[in-house]
Amino acid sequence: MRKKLKSSVAEKKNEVLGSLKSLGTNVYDQLDSGYFPSISMPSRSTENINYDPHLRQFILGDKSVRRSARNIRHVKPFTQLVWAARFSHELASQRKTSTLRDVYYSAQAYAMTFKDQQESNNIITDLETVLGFSREDFNIFPEERSAVFGDLTIEYTVPGYEGRTLNLTSHPDGVLIGPALTSSEFVSTTANKVIAIEKGGLFTRFIEENVHKKFNAVLVLTAGQAPRATRHFIRRLHKEMDLPVYIFTDGDPWGMHIAMVIISGSANAAHLRELNTPDAKWSGVWATDIINYKLPTDPLDDVDIKRLYELQRDPRYKEDPLWQKEIKTFLKIKRKAEQEAFSRYGLTYIVDEYLPTKLEENT
């Protein structure tokens, strides 16, 4: 049993509410003094997104943009931004959650129609940029959900569940990484590592095969590209519970990049911090595994190859020689393999043979 580490969940809530309110006060005061209100925020244009080797993630540069209600092209998005802040404040203070889709529809109640979902998503990203918090902090979650399973005890902070605890082995399908779990405090764990898995089938197989027990692991299903809440969750497991993180994905450029985003974050979230886990390891499936384990493969198609060349130039892939080596191997063998490919050696081979070897290799 590990000692309970008090996280910043409650503290952060207040911080978020405060910053939303001060945005409102700022705009209000400008209007009240007879000025067109304006708001400055860091620019999210491509030229202002830089890779920070120290933080090992993308960050925004010094360029900033100013949204002014005096500008005919800005006045609508400006209003939407203030509305989004007000909506988020209401959500957060009532401890309710919402989805991006929900935001899109809620706006219509205020005759604030968004042109499409993309426009409303952009406004939420603006709000993140202005305040430096991620949308999950405003209780706005994306639709896609991922799951976690393993010996981790958490304590809820959501209304109606405050103080209640749950052990994350209690449901064999895993527990959804939703708003309630994201906002809960970590109490204790016996695990000594986190294994993140790209696909649901393998996640279920690992639970069935007692991987969490055999390897003392908390299993996280990323369900494709990991949602931000999940990335933040993995980071907290690493930081607060001191657990090393291993990532298993398909053996192709896309799987490789799922691992990379968990490790170094995405350019889209350059305005945010604390979503990545720089010390996490990509444990497979590597291009070299395809050769070593003689896995059944598919040929790489044109988009795969194009993607590999893109990744080759990406600063995040220059950190560790492993990446460049694997990219080169992919390009050489021109084949890819899915995690399920290990089934050719029997259902338990991946757990009994492959996993121990790979975990060994990484440590």
Place this chain on the structure above:
Amino acid sequence: MAQATFEEISASDFFYRNRDIAGFTNPSRAIFAAIRELVENSLDATESQKIPPDIYVRLSFEGEASKDTQIYKLRVEDNGSGIQPRFIPSAFGQVLYGSKYKLKQTRGTFGLGGKMAVLYGQIMTHQPAYVTSSTGLAKVYSFKLMIDIQRNRPVILERKVLINKEQWRGTIVEFTLEGDYLRAKSKILEYFKQTAMVNPYANLTFVDPKGRLYKFTRVTTDMPDPPKETEPHPYGVDVELLQRLIQVTPYRNMSEFLKQHFHRVGDITAQKFLEFSGLSPSKNPKRLSHEEVVRLMQNLKKFKEFLPPDASCLSPLGEGLLKAGIMKELKPEYLVVNQRKPSTYAGHPFIIEMGIAYGGEIPRKGGFIIYRFANKIPLLYDEASDVSFRVINSMNWRRYKVSPDMPIAIVVHICSTKVPYKTVGKEFISDRPEVRREVANALREIARQLHRFLSKREHVDREKRRLSIFAKYLPKIAQFSSSLAGKEKLPDVKKLIKSVQKYEKEA
């Protein structure tokens, strides 16, 4: 061996055999042409006296003629000058009655007027025509007529004289003809609508065979001055005309002959011209040899010092009346008209009047709607061959920010003592450089003004939209920020909205 025989045919006979030329091509076209000829006669008869026209046209069903055609009775009444009784039989019963040594802007496309219509009716139905007329004096004269086609003579079947108690003035023509109204209907109605457009001072009433009433009411009693007769201009004469003039002239020397029979030829011009062509001023024109006549004609065209024809003989509609007519029939949102200064082609004066109408009740057709008129009559066929169609379509409309999918109607009116029709069909204007230039200039002028209107409107619209955006969002910003900041009192944004208002009056 059979011997070929040649026989003389009368003018009536000629047109009977060649009725296509006069527009009586088929049953539907014939009924249209008959109405049109008589209505135009009536319009000329009223206009020459500056009487606002009241024209009543009734077409009634008389019986079936063949599978596709019916017998109709056509009655046209007007309140025009009326015809003196001694001229009535010839006016309606003799083709090409009257002599034309003078020129005048008239509607009649063929100078046949109602005669051809009456002739056609007689050919198809063997029924007489009834003509009643009075010049407003004591008596009304009524004739029952037929045409002796071979001899080209009117045959009076009945003649009645009535007392004109009500001092009625005008002419009523009634006769039967064969035709196909159903197929002609849309053209006939279009004809009335367009006629009303260039005759805004006329009341036109049409009752069709089904008893439906179509009424086009005048919006003004102002009328253009009636066209005046004028002598032919030297540039416009041919050998035939010269010879006819020589035959009828009472003048016995060249100098008088030129001065009296030609437009804008005075003492000095006549003298200079005779020197130029080496003719003695005292020469008797009747003594000119055939070769001399031909040379005279050539010299008339060569001589550079004739004054250009004077357009005072023309009777254009004028910008005011054209505007009133287009407004009344098309009900556009915006209208601009332009009358060009008189110009000439081949010795004939002409004036181009154009209008461009936008929006309102004008439909979007994916192309400009073009209304063409010559001497105040609508041209309804062969649009694509007309010079104005070509000018309109070769214009760079983008320069004027105008696109063909806008609701736009363009009206072109040419008036001339001799309208430059291209073919005998007389349905479109030929592409003469002088005419083309005038049409293009008029079009550019009205297009410029339309452009000005469109850009001003766009500007005002944009300004309105701009203001409405601020007016919509600033109060919301006030509302949301107040509630976010936890303030009771909303900040006042009226001043801010006012500050973005650029154009006080228009917005």
